[in-house]
Amino acid sequence: MSGEYFARATVRRVVDVAPDVRLIELVPDAGVAPYPPGSHIDIAVSIGGIPDTRSYSLVGEPDGQAYRIAVKQVPDSRGGSRVVRALSPGQEALISAPKSHFELAHGRPEYLLVAGGIGITPLIGMAQALHRHGRSFRLLYSARTRAQLAFADELRELLGERLELFVDAEGTRIEVAARIAALDPDAELYLCGPQGMRDAVARAWLAAGRRADRLRFETFASGGRFAPQEFVVRAADLxxxxxxxxxxxxxxxxxxxxxxxxxxxxxxxxxGLCAVSVLACEGELDHRDVFLSESQRAQCRTMLACVSRAVGGAVTIDSGFRSDPERPRSVAMQRS
Ligand SMILES: Cc1cc2nc3c(=O)[nH]c(=O)nc-3n(C[C@H](O)[C@H](O)[C@H](O)COP(=O)(O)OP(=O)(O)OC[C@H]3O[C@@H](n4cnc5c(N)ncnc54)[C@H](O)[C@@H]3O)c2cc1C
Structure with a gap:
């Protein structure tokens, strides 16, 4: 856990809003702080006895009463989501103040919000804010099955036809290129969804000649293409x-x-701070980052040590780090 401040909150309500998504309302002892749409909080968790944190987007605009988060059940997980989903009414949790890395820009002529699965959470507050300000926007929301479209009913009530639902199991898909082509030249797109969706939207956005800074996205933990498994690293550094x-x-x-x-x-x-050079790879690399471009990922010359993994073998890397025999090992170079 980093040195940030965590304060006590009490769970007020827990309810399943989809078969695999649980809504949890938390009332902080110190009162609810205002926050812009797209914000999240961190929750302290203990995983195998080791303190850690997990981030959750705040669902909806602030109501002055409680923070609402929606936590998806994650298979192949180290267990952070399991700990948070196990919270029950009356229990206490330690949470950070709201943080905002995914802010809605004001003054665009048109907005397109695109959500995949649990990626709906930060976009709900954005849709509410855009609606309240009378802005021109649409929310395209896709999930594997209809039952997994958490919050669809309340969004439909607020947004009417500005909400469009897409369900993989029913064969309906967002036609990304056509949606982008139909937007005002100065429109902005906000995206939160799995890596495949992010890659497809980014590709279509750039292919349409749109400004890169008008596409904003937030990523949750990426599941990658393979379930995490043990792998061997050979390090030129060592x-x-x-x-x-x-x-x-x-x-x-x-x-x-x-x-x-x-x-x-x-x-x-x-x-991208923890990028290392890949000198050789037996098996495949499972890139789980959003920092490298698709072609950089395909070249497999670089990988991000914080999330990416090798699958079915070993990877030989060089991080550029060379230890100074005179320097004590415990001096950390970490920034936070
Ligand atoms: C800003 C932000 C907002 C978020 N908002 C939400 C939200 O609203 N709702 C929500 O449900 N989640 C949200 N998340 C994701 C959330 O923080 C957790 O990552 C998620 O609940 C999974 O935690 P976990 O410990 O269960 O899974 P983890 O163990 O962290 O696993 C997450 C994914 O990583 C893979 N993985 C497992 N072990 C490893 C490993 N050793 N190395 C690399 N990958 C591995 C797993 O296969 C899994 O797909 C958000 C994340 C961020 C950063």
Whole structure:
């Protein structure tokens, strides 16, 4: 857990809003702080006895009463979501103040909001704010099955035809390129969904000649293309010595245990600080970041140690780190 301040909150209500999504309302002792749409809070969790945090977008605009989060059941998980989903009314949790990394820009002539699955959470407050301000927008919301479209009924009530639902199991899909082509040249697109959706939308956005900074997205933890599994790392930083990255840990943490101190910040594949060079790979790389471009990911010359993994073999890397024998190992280079 970083050095940020966590304050006590009490769970007020817990309700399942889809078969795999649980809404949890938290009342902070110190009162609800105002926050812009797209904000999230961090919750302290203990995973295998080790303190950690997980982030959850705040559902809807502030109501002055409670923070609402919606937590999806995650298979192949280290267990953070399980801990949060197990909270029950009356129980206490430690939470951060709201943070905003996904803010709605004002003054655009048109907005397109695109949600995939649980990615709906930060977009609900955005849709409410745009509706309240009378802006021109639509919300395109897709999920695997109709039952998984959490909050669809309340969104329909608020947005009417400005909400469009797409269900994989029913064969309905967002025609991304056509939707982008129909937008005002100065429109802005807000996206929260799985990596495949993000890649497809980013590709179509750039292919349409749109300004890169008018596409804004937030990513949750990426599941990657493969379930996480153990893999071997050979590190030029350690004179080619090899070590194992266990299924439940990351290459970044495993490198730190070996004394290879990389810089990092977000730890979710967004900032790129922990990128390492890939010298060789047996098997495949499972890139789980949103920092590298699709072609960089395909070239497999770089990977982000915080989230990306090797599958079915070993990877040989060089992080550029060379330990100074005179320097104590415990001096950390981490930024946060
Ligand atoms: C800003 C922000 C907002 C978020 N908002 C929401 C929200 O509204 N609702 C919501 O449900 N979630 C949200 N998340 C995701 C949430 O924070 C957790 O990541 C999620 O609940 C899973 O936690 P976990 O510990 O259960 O899973 P993790 O163990 O963190 O697993 C998450 C994914 O990573 C994979 N994984 C497992 N082990 C590893 C490993 N060693 N290395 C790499 N990958 C691995 C898993 O296969 C899984 O697909 C948000 C995340 C961010 C950053």
């Amino acid at each position: 004179d080619g010595a090899e070590f194992v990255v266990a299924r439940e840990t990351t290459m970044l943490d495993a490198l730190a245990e070996q004394g290879v101190e990389l810089m990092w910040d977000c730890r979710r594949g967004e900032c």
